[in-house]
Amino acid sequence: MNKKIDNVNDWLLTRILLVNSNIDELERLRKDREISLKTNLASIRFKLKAIKHRSPKHSVASETPPQFAKYLIYLLIPRNNREAILGDLEEDFHEVKREFGLRKAKFHYRVQVLRSIWPMIKGIVENILIITKKLIM
Amino acid sequence: MKSKEKHVALGDLEKYILMAILNNHNNSYGVEIKREIMEKINKDISVGALYTTLERLETKSFLESRAGEATEERGGRAKKYYRVTAKGQNTLNQSLNEIALMYNLNPIAF
Numbered sequence A: 001m002n003k004k005i006d007n008v009n010d011w012l013l014t015r016i017l018l019v020n021s022n023i024d025e026l027e028r029l030r031k032d033r034e035i036s037l038k039t040n041l042a043s044i045r046f047k048l049k050a051i052k053h054r055s056p057k058h059s060v061a062s063e064t065p066p067q068f069a070k071y072l073i074y075l076l077i078p079r080n081n082r083e084a085i086l087g088d089l090e091e092d093f094h095e096v097k098r099e100f101g102l103r104k105a106k107f108h109y110r111v112q113v114l115r116s117i118w119p120m121i122k123g124i125v126e127n128i129l130i131i132t133k134k135l136i137m
Numbered sequence B: 001m002k003s004k005e006k007h008v009a010l011g012d013l014e015k016y017i018l019m020a021i022l023n024n025h026n027n028s029y030g031v032e033i034k035r036e037i038m039e040k041i042n043k044d045i046s047v048g049a050l051y052t053t054l055e056r057l058e059t060k061s062f063l064e065s066r067a068g069e070a071t072e073e074r075g076g077r078a079k080k081y082y083r084v085t086a087k088g089q090n091t092l093n094q095s096l097n098e099i100a101l102m103y104n105l106n107p108i109a110f
Helices: A002-019 A023-032 A038-052 A056-061 A067-076 A079-100 A102-136 B012-023 B030-041 B047-059 B086-105
Strands: B063-070 B078-084
Touching (some): A067 A079, A079 B078, A102 B047, B012 B047, B012 B078, B030 B047, B030 B078, B047 B063, B078 B086
């Protein structure tokens, strides 16, 4: 029974993808085939949603580290160390991606950036204090 | 025992970083230093803390840096290699000697 349902789901998904259609089309196809299982329909909708967000542009972008976290680094790091830090973080990102997958790699990257914010701010403040001290003396 | 030169105290992380670089033939970049510290003493330091400390050590002339090769895995960004200077090595030795002396004089404390 389950196999039959899966086959029907696959058939519906293929049809929808082929005709590049939407949920209304799905409903029409479902009625045509006289499929009355609402749970299946929900599952198809979920799959469709996932496929919809899987455009080629998006999949290429998702292979790279999170952009906002990267921007935070640009914001806080002086130019002389920026290349090295971003490179190290990216190297780490690819290593984690190889070992544990993309989602964990992205999480790891964000955590690394968040953990780095305080020491970076501290470093900036220290530099300001050193310059101020020199100017006063 | 007192040296005529002005003594510069090293923090724990500064010592670990200097030793990690020396362990790797006195030529390491960020990821290698981080990995060495993690493997040897199981301390996971953040990239921010690492580079802030590296910069401080460079300002004190304990380290020298040079740009390395860029790889595809790093998004085409160049590595930054660090080398401990003679001054850095002397200060580290002095700091480690102090610890050794304290350890021998007062072993109960450990």
